Amino acid sequence: MKKNKWNKLLAIREDIPKKWYLLGILFTFIFLFIIWNALSFMKLVDEVFLPTPVEVVISFILSMVDSAYWGEIGISVYRVFMGFLLACLVGIPLGILAGTFKFAESLIIPVSEFIRYMPAAAFIPLIMVWVGIGEPAKILVIFIGCFFQLVLIVADDTNRISKDLLSASYTLGANRFQVITRVIIPAMLPKLMATMRLIMGWAWTYLVVAELVAADSGLGYSIMKAQRFLDTESIFVGIIVIGLLGLIIDRCFAMANKKLFPWAEGGN
Amino acid sequence: MGVALKSEIIQVRKEQPEIDIRGLSKVYQTKNNRFEALKDVSLHVNNEEFVSILGPSGCGKSTILRILAGLEEASSGNVRVAGHEVTGPSAERGMVFQSYTLFPWLTVRENIEFGLKLKGLKAKERKEISDKYLELVGLERFANSYGKELSGGMKQRVAIARSMANSPDVLLMDEPFGALDAQTKQSMQHLLLDIWKKEKTTIVFITHDIDESLFLSQRIYVMDARPGRISEEIDADLGLFKDGELVDVDRFMKMKKHIISLLKH
Numbered sequence: 120m121k122k123n124k125w126n127k128l129l130a131i132r133e134d135i136p137k138k139w140y141l142l143g144i145l146f147t148f149i150f151l152f153i154i155w156n157a158l159s160f161m162k163l164v165d166e167v168f169l170p171t172p173v174e175v176v177i178s179f180i181l182s183m184v185d186s187a188y189w190g191e192i193g194i195s196v197y198r199v200f201m202g203f204l205l206a207c208l209v210g211i212p213l214g215i216l217a218g219t220f221k222f223a224e225s226l227i228i229p230v231s232e233f234i235r236y237m238p239a240a241a242f243i244p245l246i247m248v249w250v251g252i253g254e255p256a257k258i259l260v261i262f263i264g265c266f267f268q269l270v271l272i273v274a275d276d277t278n279r280i281s282k283d284l285l286s287a288s289y290t291l292g293a294n295r296f297q298v299i300t301r302v303i304i305p306a307m308l309p310k311l312m313a314t315m316r317l318i319m320g321w322a323w324t325y326l327v328v329a330e331l332v333a334a335d336s337g338l339g340y341s342i343m344k345a346q347r348f349l350d351t352e353s354i355f356v357g358i359i360v361i362g363l364l365g366l367i368i369d370r371c372f373a374m375a376n377k378k379l380f381p382w383a384e385g386g387n
Numbered sequence: 388m389g390v391a392l393k394s395e396i397i398q399v400r401k402e403q404p405e406i407d408i409r410g411l412s413k414v415y416q417t418k419n420n421r422f423e424a425l426k427d428v429s430l431h432v433n434n435e436e437f438v439s440i441l442g443p444s445g446c447g448k449s450t451i452l453r454i455l456a457g458l459e460e461a462s463s464g465n466v467r468v469a470g471h472e473v474t475g476p477s478a479e480r481g482m483v484f485q486s487y488t489l490f491p492w493l494t495v496r497e498n499i500e501f502g503l504k505l506k507g508l509k510a511k512e513r514k515e516i517s518d519k520y521l522e523l524v525g526l527e528r529f530a531n532s533y534g535k536e537l538s539g540g541m542k543q544r545v546a547i548a549r550s551m552a553n554s555p556d557v558l559l560m561d562e563p564f565g566a567l568d569a570q571t572k573q574s575m576q577h578l579l580l581d582i583w584k585k586e587k588t589t590i591v592f593i594t595h596d597i598d599e600s601l602f603l604s605q606r607i608y609v610m611d612a613r614p615g616r617i618s619e620e621i622d623a624d625l626g627l628f629k630d631g632e633l634v635d636v637d638r639f640m641k642m643k644k645h646i647i648s649l650l651k652h
């Protein structure tokens with residue numbers, strides 16, 4: 120009986136009862152939390168390196184009631200969205216083109232493949248030379264970090280649409296333009312949303328990179344500043360806030376995907 | 388004189404087959420060799436006729452159909468449908484594929500209306516036509532469902548309705564029931580025959596199921612591979628079946644054996 124239960128819980132890729140799944144989630148969080156408590160309260164690690172949860176919570180609350188901190192959050196969110204939207208605005212049409220026409224693919228994909236391996240962070244000095252250290256600089260870093268990946272993934276998403284689906288639309292009287300607008304684009308929308316969700320995660324990473332290196336505002340900058348004063352709690356708060364923002368945006372994407380595309384196979 | 392001419396034209400029209408393929412060849416050029424997928428294929432399908440193309444895997448059945456649909460170009464030869472040279476895909480030649488090709492973001496009704504919308508029909512006209520074809524394939528209750536809620540057989544019924552709604556000259560079917568279980572397959576075959584009789588469509592049906600081809604079609608072209616060509620034309624309109632039941636078992640078995648021997652060597 121008992122053996123049977125474990126057998127079921129450890130079956131490869133089979134579903135397990137929801138209760139057990141939630142238990143698993145809870146377990147890791149509590150486990151990490153206990154370790155953190157143990158290490159910090161028992162002073163196994165110097166408090167400069169690892170503050171106690173209590174200190175972090177206090178610091179978190181202090182930040183949340185500080186309107187200046189909300190200003191930092193605001194400016195970071197602004198940068199992320201600008202860089203992300205810009206990348207989407209240019210990258211998605213190019214990706215769709217590259218996934219639709221072989222000639223467009225030859226123009227777009229090899230170059231993107233090449234540039235993708237150049238780390239966006241390494242562009243920062245160059246960007247500072249080009250556009251200084253104002254807002255455009257940070258947005259450009261995020262743009263470069265996201266754009267090339269986005270183009271490649273969107274092209275691949277487009278390419279994956281079954282050729283029979285396209286053939287079927289031709290035999291129903293669609294011309295090339297209609298095949299693109301009425302078949303290719305609607306067919307790939309759910310995948311596109313999933314891709315945008317993924318890219319959004321990278322946008323946050325590049326934001327922090329940009330703000331750590333060249334900024335005097337934003338969440339990345341506040342982390343940087345805290346480090347200078349060995350204010351480890353604030354570093355923790357900064358990281359947690361960025362994590363929470365990312366989580367909220369990610370959940371919004373997931374929910375939108377479910378709402379907008381009820382027809383899509385296989386959930387969110 | 389004028390009257391005589393008119394009747395002559397009608398005569399010519401009647402004699403001209405709906406589908407007329409002459410000396411069709413298709414060569415695929417791959418990196419280091421050329422593959423002759425079709426060699427000198429000639430066949431015809433009369434108006435309102437149901438013709439099957441039967442043959443082993445890889446003999447070029449799909450290639451013929453794709454060329455007929457205008458989805459692929461012939462290397463040489465002549466392909467005419469309804470008197471016109473085929474130069475590209477068109478709504479006049481509907482096609483049903485073996486894979487499910489429903490547009491998953493459209494409901495069953497919207498799928499059926501897809502071609503009508505492209506033609507610019509008004510919502511009311513579209514609804515009238517889609518109502519008719521929903522009923523014809525027995526999916527009235529699923530008009531507002533999405534593809535993911537349908538079984539394989541239902542998906543193929545939508546695909547048939549979607550092509551028929553365009554009222555094409557010919558309906559090209561590439562192993563449409565190949566992925567279905569035996570029972571669903573059988574009911575789909577009956578349904579297709581019903582539709583064909585009601586709508587009087589010209590149908591080209593590809594299969595590698597001998598029973599299926601004998602049950603459905605009036606004529607069968609048997610193909611051979613490497614290079615793909617037609618090995619025999621068989622008249623199957625001999626009253627083997629009556630009201631969907633096999634009545635002439637002897638003859639059926641004899642024909643089946645003959646076709647098996649054709650496919651074997």
Ligand SMILES: Nc1ncnc2c1ncn2[C@@H]1O[C@H](COP(=O)(O)OP(=O)(O)OP(=O)(O)O)[C@@H](O)[C@H]1O
Nearest residue numbers: 415417422424443444445446447448449450451595
């Ligand atoms: N684009 C292509 N390039 C090269 N060879 C091809 C191409 N398309 C088809 N072929 C070859 O042509 C031959 C005929 O293909 P086709 O799909 O028409 O066969 P089929 O009779 O429909 O087979 P099946 O019953 O498996 O569907 C096959 O051997 C296939 O490998």
Ligand SMILES: [Mg+2]
Nearest residue numbers: 448449450561
């Ligand atoms: Mg085939």
